């Protein structure tokens with residue numbers, strides 16, 4: 001199936017305060033963000049015309065920029081409003097929302113103290129990050145060779161473009177071997193996360209998930225923990241060694257794009273698509289839909 005490249009979709013992009021036609025939302029090749037990955041972004045989803053946890057995402061975007069040493073010259077409220085207006089302008093109800101902020105072209109050395117900070121927002125239809133049929137059976141993950149870096153080595157709390165370099169490499173290596181994604185360990189050799197989603201395991205009715213001390217504490221991760229606790233399911237955040245995966249019964253990934261996706265295999269370890277994974281998959285699907293949300297935590 002031939003697909004239309006992303007720079008040739010239709011509609012509008014919010015670009016530095018204005019709605020421009022999709023094809024005209026361009027940057028110059030001499031852009032600091034492109035050369036040195038001085039860019040931060042968000043991934044959000046709209047369901048039924050409402051962007052789920054919009055303000056939390058926008059606040060994280062601001063915080064990611066602050067960690068990279070720049071300030072986005074629009075407030076959280078202004079960015080929220082721009083996202084909402086763009087969703088209406090794109091005439092979409094269920095969609096993916098991608099704000100990105102980056103350093104511009106005024107300086108092209110490593111130091112770029114005076115570069116303009118740009119902000120763009122694009123919204124498009126992106127139904128399921130993983131193939132829906134595979135999701136129900138549980139996806140298969142390879143063990144990644146790259147590890148999540150020590151927070152002293154990289155600004156791991158920022159959703160910074162540069163941190164995705166090892167994610168793309170790991171996902172490509174996994175796909176080349178027929179897997180859907182890869183599980184990354186952290187710099188200490190502990191279980192960390194997948195290339196674009198957090199990970200949970202189930203054992204004896206209890207959820208176990210790694211402490212997010214060198215990778216994103218995902219907004220979906222926090223939502224799932226709340227949903228599980230509301231169901232009376234115990235959630236333990238702790239250091240998890242890879243060998244422990246042998247004893248886990250179920251596993252799932254979660255993230256804005258991935259939503260809740262059961263996992264059937266990670267390298268040599270296998271898991272069932274069990275009741276808790278399915279329950280949380282459904283609870284999350286209800287939680288994100290306006291009107292179907294369960295009572296607040």
Ligand SMILES: Cc1ncc(COP(=O)(O)O)c(C=O)c1O
Nearest residue numbers: 195196197198218219220255256
């Ligand atoms: C590397 C990585 N970890 C975790 C997550 C999950 O974060 P969230 O649930 O906030 O989307 C994402 C997705 O944004 C991600 O890219």
